Amino acid sequence: MDEVMKQSPEHITRENVEIIFKKNNENVIDTLIDLWNIEEPKVHETDAEKDKWANIRDVCDSYDIEMQTHLNRMKANR
Structure with missing residues (x-):
């Protein structure tokens, strides 16, 4: 479970990860796929x-204008 938490998106809570983990019969790969398919809040x-x-x-x-003026x-003056 700790490995799943390390690889899960930052905005997801541990409780949500556990729910998805149990839903996928504790299959790490399926859990990570589900986690990364969740849309991140805007x-x-x-x-x-x-x-x-x-x-x-x-x-x-301002810098660009000043440089153009100088050049x-x-x-x-040539």
Whole structure:
């Protein structure tokens, strides 16, 4: 049973694993197949995560704009 727990998806509780294990007559392979066929619940992105990535994009965009401005100045000075 411990080997099944080690190989089961993270979001499944031990109680659910035991139920599926008993349903499959304690067959490890069938139990693992059933466990990995269970759909993982959807994780919604939080506003904090969205804000973090928006901030990262803003920083990168600002850097790109600044580099483009600098390169255009260098090209004009030739």
